[in-house]
Amino acid sequence: MKPSSSIDLSSVQWRKSSYSSGTGGECVEVTDDLPGLVPVRDSKNPHGPALVFPSAAWSAFVGAL
Numbered sequence: 249m250k251p252s253s254s255i256d257l258s259s260v261q262w263r264k265s266s267y268s269s270g271t272g273g274e275c276v277e278v279t280d281d282l283p284g285l286v287p288v289r290d291s292k293n294p295h296g297p298a299l300v301f302p303s304a305a306w307s308a309f310v311g312a313l
Contacts, residue, residue, distance in 0.1 A: 255300055257287055264291055278306075 260281040268275040268291070275291040286306035289298040301309070 255282070255285070255287070257298055260287065262289070262294070 257279070260279040262277040262279050265276050265278075277289050277291045277294070279287050282300075284303050285300050286303055287298045287300045288306075290296060
């Protein structure tokens with residue numbers, strides 16, 4: 249995992265989880281705009297911190313769910 253402070257996320261296109269409800273509940277957003285990396289953030293706090301995972305680690309995590 250890399251600190252998001254060293255990666256510019258200001259121009260990426262975020263997308264919500266397909267499991268998100270329309271009620272604004274607990275949800276994560278991810279972006280596919282950075283090759284080899286998957287930034288993840290809380291959709292309720294879009295200006296807050298993001299966690300940035302290597303793509304392989306994120307794929308393994310999602311596959312295990």
